[in-house]
Amino acid sequence: MAEIRLAIEIAGLNLRNPVMNAAGILGLTADLLRRVYEEGAGAVVTKSIGLKPRMGHPNPTVAIVEGGLINAMGLPNPGVEYFLGELEKLKAGGIPVVASFFGETLDEFVEVASRLSEAGVDALELNCSCPNVEGVGILGSDPGAVKRVTEAVKGCVDKPLFVKLSPNVSDITEIARAAERGGxxxxxxxxxxxAIALSIEARRPILSxxxxxxxxxxxxxxxxxxxxxxxxxxxxxxxxxGGITTWRDAVEYLLAGASxxxxxxxxxxRGLRVFREINMGLRNYLEENGFREVSELVGLAHES
Ligand SMILES: Cc1cc2nc3c(=O)[nH]c(=O)nc-3n(C[C@H](O)[C@H](O)[C@H](O)COP(=O)(O)O)c2cc1C
Structure with a gap:
């Protein structure tokens, strides 16, 4: 029987499997991110890192709702300088690291990305869900600004750059194309x-x-x-x-076009065991359906 391979290549990164943690759920420490890798993730993604330390919003910052959470953390983070120390520890363990980052100005995006890149991250993830660097709304809803920021960052780093898109737009393909044109x-x-959550007891919004x-x-x-x-x-x-909880969700995303x-x-x-559970389910699905590699599933649902 042919060997089943979970390993993937994406934008030049070779990963042992396609499942990473999403930015922001686990904080920034090397110890926690190392545990994510030990529990089976293919790479680890940091919380979004900015240039300077930032407090974020006051509590409450998270509300539990049916089928999920509503959070408004306000991008709290200790700043890039602090993270470089944690990165050194992670890299000593040979763990593939994707650094999520943001800036409050175009220059800040470039500076944070350059410092992370020089410090040896394997890839960068540009968080578009932050106030527009040109002062209007959210960066991720402005195709011109997304292209300019992407271009500026790509102009000064030699690492793969992922642009993380916001769903809060009327046409996400316009923003996706702008990021692609930006490099x-x-x-x-x-x-x-x-989203919003209300308390009927307080008769107020739950989040600060x-x-x-x-x-x-x-x-x-x-x-x-x-x-x-x-x-x-x-x-x-x-x-x-977005909502990936089981291996079935993972397969749906691959079929829809995710790599x-x-x-x-x-x-x-579910706890950190979710990485192993998804990878095991994915492996079984590939085997039972006659596939050998994850990449064979990518975009398959689009074929007529
Ligand atoms: C508590 C919390 C903090 C988050 N912090 C970040 C962040 O720092 N940067 C970012 O790009 N996304 C952040 N996100 C968004 C997640 O990375 C992810 O895009 C989103 O939660 C959807 O995936 P999920 O349904 O699997 O959680 C955060 C989400 C949560 C729930």
């Missing part, structure tokens, strides 16, 4: 979906920020549709993200 090596789809981002199973059909549309619009590979996957909220609901 992105791949796209991560998607970040959280704008009023609105937040929906994640978990409730997000999955929307995120899967985003991956489907992006796959038909661009040539670069997609990392699917790799990220798991966020399910780490909280």
């Amino acid at each position: 992105a090596d791949g796209l991560t789809a998607v970040n959280t979906l704008r 920020n009023v609105t937040g981002g929906l994640s978990g199973p409730a997000l999955k059909p929307v995120a899967l549709r985003c991956v489907w549309e992006i796959y038909e619009a661009v040539e670069i590979p997609i990392i699917g993200c 790799a996957l990220q798991v966020g909220t399910a780490i909280m609901t």
